[in-house]
Amino acid sequence: MSIAVRFDGIVKEFGPVRVLHGVSFDLAPGRVYGLLGENGAGKSTLMKILSGYERPTGGTLHIDGEPRSFKSSRDAEAAGIVLIHQEFNLAEDLTITQNIFLGHERKRGWWLDEAAMRADTLRVLRQVGLDKDPDTPVRHLIVAEKQLVEIAKALARNARLLIMDEPTASLTPGETEALFTLMARLQADGVTIVYISHKLDEVERTTDDVIVMRDGRFVTRQPTRELTRHQMATLMVGREISDLYPDKDPAPTGAVPLLRVEGLTVPGWAADIAFDVKPGEILGFAGLVGAGRTELFEGLLGLRPHQVGRIELEGRAIRIRNPRDAVDQGITYLSEDRKGKGLHVGFGLRENLTLMALETYATPWLKPGAETRALKTAVQDFGIRTGSLDVKAASLSGGNQQKLALAKVLHPEPKVVILDEPTRGVDVGAKRDIYFLIQRLAREGRGVVVVSSELMELVGLCHRVAVMRGGRLRAMVDAQHLTEEELISHATGTNQRDQANGDKPSEEESMTAGR
Amino acid sequence: MVDRQLDQPAPPRFQRARSLGSRLHAVGPILGLVLLCVAGTLLNPDFASLDNAMNVLTRTAFIGIIAVGMCFVIISGGIDLSVGSMAALIAGMVILLMNTLAGSIDQPVLVVAIGMAASVVLGGVFGLAHGLLITRGRIEPFIVTLGTLGIFRAYLTYFSNGGAITLDDTLSDVYSPVYYTSVIGVPIPVWVFLIVAVAGALILNRTAYGRYVQAIGSNEQVARYAAVNVDRIKVMTYALLGACVGIATLLYVPRLGSSSPTTGLLWELEAIAAVIVGGTALKGGSGSIIGTVIGAVLLSVISNILNLTSVISVYLNAAVQGFVIIIVAFLQRRK
Numbered sequence: 001m002s003i004a005v006r007f008d009g010i011v012k013e014f015g016p017v018r019v020l021h022g023v024s025f026d027l028a029p030g031r032v033y034g035l036l037g038e039n040g041a042g043k044s045t046l047m048k049i050l051s052g053y054e055r056p057t058g059g060t061l062h063i064d065g066e067p068r069s070f071k072s073s074r075d076a077e078a079a080g081i082v083l084i085h086q087e088f089n090l091a092e093d094l095t096i097t098q099n100i101f102l103g104h105e106r107k108r109g110w111w112l113d114e115a116a117m118r119a120d121t122l123r124v125l126r127q128v129g130l131d132k133d134p135d136t137p138v139r140h141l142i143v144a145e146k147q148l149v150e151i152a153k154a155l156a157r158n159a160r161l162l163i164m165d166e167p168t169a170s171l172t173p174g175e176t177e178a179l180f181t182l183m184a185r186l187q188a189d190g191v192t193i194v195y196i197s198h199k200l201d202e203v204e205r206t207t208d209d210v211i212v213m214r215d216g217r218f219v220t221r222q223p224t225r226e227l228t229r230h231q232m233a234t235l236m237v238g239r240e241i242s243d244l245y246p247d248k249d250p251a252p253t254g255a256v257p258l259l260r261v262e263g264l265t266v267p268g269w270a271a272d273i274a275f276d277v278k279p280g281e282i283l284g285f286a287g288l289v290g291a292g293r294t295e296l297f298e299g300l301l302g303l304r305p306h307q308v309g310r311i312e313l314e315g316r317a318i319r320i321r322n323p324r325d326a327v328d329q330g331i332t333y334l335s336e337d338r339k340g341k342g343l344h345v346g347f348g349l350r351e352n353l354t355l356m357a358l359e360t361y362a363t364p365w366l367k368p369g370a371e372t373r374a375l376k377t378a379v380q381d382f383g384i385r386t387g388s389l390d391v392k393a394a395s396l397s398g399g400n401q402q403k404l405a406l407a408k409v410l411h412p413e414p415k416v417v418i419l420d421e422p423t424r425g426v427d428v429g430a431k432r433d434i435y436f437l438i439q440r441l442a443r444e445g446r447g448v449v450v451v452s453s454e455l456m457e458l459v460g461l462c463h464r465v466a467v468m469r470g471g472r473l474r475a476m477v478d479a480q481h482l483t484e485e486e487l488i489s490h491a492t493g494t495n496q497r498d499q500a501n502g503d504k505p506s507e508e509e510s511m512t513a514g515r
Numbered sequence: 516m517v518d519r520q521l522d523q524p525a526p527p528r529f530q531r532a533r534s535l536g537s538r539l540h541a542v543g544p545i546l547g548l549v550l551l552c553v554a555g556t557l558l559n560p561d562f563a564s565l566d567n568a569m570n571v572l573t574r575t576a577f578i579g580i581i582a583v584g585m586c587f588v589i590i591s592g593g594i595d596l597s598v599g600s601m602a603a604l605i606a607g608m609v610i611l612l613m614n615t616l617a618g619s620i621d622q623p624v625l626v627v628a629i630g631m632a633a634s635v636v637l638g639g640v641f642g643l644a645h646g647l648l649i650t651r652g653r654i655e656p657f658i659v660t661l662g663t664l665g666i667f668r669a670y671l672t673y674f675s676n677g678g679a680i681t682l683d684d685t686l687s688d689v690y691s692p693v694y695y696t697s698v699i700g701v702p703i704p705v706w707v708f709l710i711v712a713v714a715g716a717l718i719l720n721r722t723a724y725g726r727y728v729q730a731i732g733s734n735e736q737v738a739r740y741a742a743v744n745v746d747r748i749k750v751m752t753y754a755l756l757g758a759c760v761g762i763a764t765l766l767y768v769p770r771l772g773s774s775s776p777t778t779g780l781l782w783e784l785e786a787i788a789a790v791i792v793g794g795t796a797l798k799g800g801s802g803s804i805i806g807t808v809i810g811a812v813l814l815s816v817i818s819n820i821l822n823l824t825s826v827i828s829v830y831l832n833a834a835v836q837g838f839v840i841i842i843v844a845f846l847q848r849r850k
Contacts, residue, residue: 303739323742333740341740344733346800355730355741362723408741 002029002190003080003160004064011058012045019045021216032193034207036236038427042216047163051083052076080160084150092139097121099138100153124152128182144175161192172288180206200229214238237428244432245460246439251479252280256315258447259416263309266299270471277447284462285451286487292471293451294336297418301326301333330415342405345394350375352393357412378407383433399430416447455484467491544793544809551816558824569702571819576704577763579811582789583715584759586807589790591752592732592799593656598760599782600667601641605764606774607671607680609634614683623689635761642757646750672776679775687772694769704766716804732799789814792843
């Protein structure tokens with residue numbers, strides 16, 4: 001059950017825009033490939049062609065030596081090629097069994113053969129190591145379990161080549177480990193895996209070969225063990241990247257905190273949290289998925305039910321009932337969920353940029369001219385790359401959308417800005433731009449809170465890092481002690497000092513299950 | 516969706532092609548209206564007369580004014596099914612109020628003025644109630660207004676004992692010019708329709724409130740996270756529609772001088788149809804007041820042409836309108 005794939009001069013155009021310029025390489029059966037490239041390099045488009053979601057404009061796809069052209073993802077599935085989307089393709093209200101057989105239902109005469117489908121589901125669930133009743137509705141599963149269902153679905157359809165797009169983006173370290181074990185097992189069974197990820201450490205650990213794409217072209221394929229992470233990044237960007245992080249400014253000392261929060265509780269997510277941010281300080285928030293960081297700040301902004309002891313801004317007590325109050329006081333929040341909560345993707349760039357500060361443009365009539373001038377300035381300041389100012393936000397690449405989202409939350413000129421996963425899903429170049437921007441914000445005397453799952457980023461950027469676990473603030477790590485190991489130990493509850501305080505790692509398990 | 520490569524600036528040709536497409540989309544309803552008018556003129560020269568044009572516009576005014584308010588509600592992602600019943604109830608209550616006041620105030624003009632103001636206020640209050648039930652009560656707009664659709668009409672039927680509530684003759688004489696008078700050759704209802712439409716277009720496109728309405732309909736979560744006071748904007752939208760219904764009603768009352776259980780029947784569907792034919796998507800997010808006005812006019816031109824010509828039976832009026840709605844929806848699917 002192996003499959004050999006050869007791309008031969010694949011060209012893809014969307015209208016007059018050519019996104020793949022004759023890509024040729026092959027995938028040997030039973031290997032794990034890491035597919036690397038910046039946003040917009042064309043890797044997703046190529047994989048969509050391989051899995052039948054897109055058709056090439058030119059070139060040929062060979063499967064086991066035969067030229068093939070898939071008319072649909074179903075066609076590709078029949079050939080054993082399955083793409084697992086970053087955002088899952090599961091019907092939330094259907095059960096695991098119903099999802100696994102969706103569109104491929106077993107029948108006996110006119111009726112569904114429930115028993116056979118259930119038995120097969122049990123078999124594939126065992127194969128992926130998911131111990132759940134096949135009749136469980138998918139909406140009751142956590143993210144990691146849904147992913148396993150997706151993989152089980154692929155196996156039930158006899159997948160011989162699995163494409164995984166950023167599979168670990170929302171997994172905890174434990175879940176990630178389990179996924180890697182499963183990948184090794186699938187590989188042993190002869191399944192080819194194409195692994196798309198921005199996380200180079202994972203690529204280094206799990207793949208046999210690395211394939212790099214850039215600007216719609218194939219760059220290289222090399223055995224993973226012959227490359228360092230730094231070399232991978234350099235190949236992706238096409239130039240030497242140095243100084244990903246700006247040099248740290250010394251931590252501000254002695255100043256009155258800009259923002260001080262006491263006794264903030266978000267029921268079900270965070271309990272009795274206190275922290276403060278000084279002017280010019282970059283404060284990190286670390287923690288595993290489900291530790292309650294995002295929910296904490298959504299609570300602070302009044303986006304979730306919460307209780308709070310006291311919030312002080314520049315030493316004066318304030319009340320925040322909703323995001324409007326927060327903006328009026330000078331606090332803004334960048335959501336981790338760019339498409340769902342951050343940007344109106346169907347709106348133009350201008351309307352997105354000014355939305356949070358729209359009142360300043362209304363006297364009482366809006367002034368599109370002034371808004372357009374603001375957009376021009378923002379495009380310059382934030383380095384947003386766009387062909388025209390009149391496009392919709394959806395037409396920007398991920399990194400540029402993120403820069404627009406940043407420009408939007410900074411447009412009201414906040415004193416304190418809370419950035420939740422500011423570099424999620426953006427490429428190395430854009431990441432660097434965003435890091436330097438964050439430093440600039442701090443230098444301007446703002447308080448910056450960075451919530452991130454990338455520990456490297458927190459270590460490279462922050463003056464202090466708060467670590468949350470199971471809805472509680474477990475540690476506040478200052479610059480001298482800031483290492484990835486230190487943060488992980490607090491986040492997972494394996495730190496000696498934490499345990500001495502009688503704080504057991506078991507309690508967060510129940511919290512994460514809510515996710 | 517697609518890992519789009521628009522990091523490189525898209526070529527200008529691509530841009531132009533797109534904006535041409537969206538321009539075509541915007542002129543679609545106008546084009547339809549023009550073609551319809553040409554057809555009408557060819558079939559019956561009377562169609563093109565000024566008299567007939569004013570007749571059509573006057574009859575469009577009620578639905579058109581309501582459709583302007585409905586356009587805001589639909590763009591914000593909501594719906595209001597109750598507007599027809601609401602108009603009937605407002606008409607009934609206002610007539611009862613004026614008849615009662617006529618006993619104690621002997622200036623009919625003042626009584627009528629109070630009645631007209633009451634009409635707008637009542638509409639605003641009903642709309643406010645819808646908005647609060649939808650936002651504070653967290654009930655779907657479809658369900659809230661389906662409920663009040665029944666409630667409003669039932670109360671009118673109850674007040675009128677199943678018959679008609681009729682305006683006092685003296686008051687009727689004072690009030691009827693509001694519907695029947697022309698200023699500079701244009702009937703008052705048409706002027707009001709024009710003013711409401713222009714105000715609506717300005718509010719939607721040139722105020723922060725209008726932008727917020729679009730932002731909420733496009734993605735409510737994003738709007739909420741961007742510090743838009745979603746609940747307040749939504750309540751205002753329903754109140755605005757209620758006020759529009761009140762304005763339409765104050766123009767309608769002098770026409771017949773009465774309200775009965777059949778008053779305003781199916782107006783909600785005509786208003787929604789006008790909005791949709793005008794190019795506003797039922798799922799909200801964006802839309803156009805000008806389109807809505809054209810949509811309303813287009814639908815009444817259809818019935819006017821059927822009345823003036825014998826190509827298609829008048830009895831098929833609703834069928835022709837229905838076909839037009841479906842054709843428009845077909846042309847506008849998945850841009």
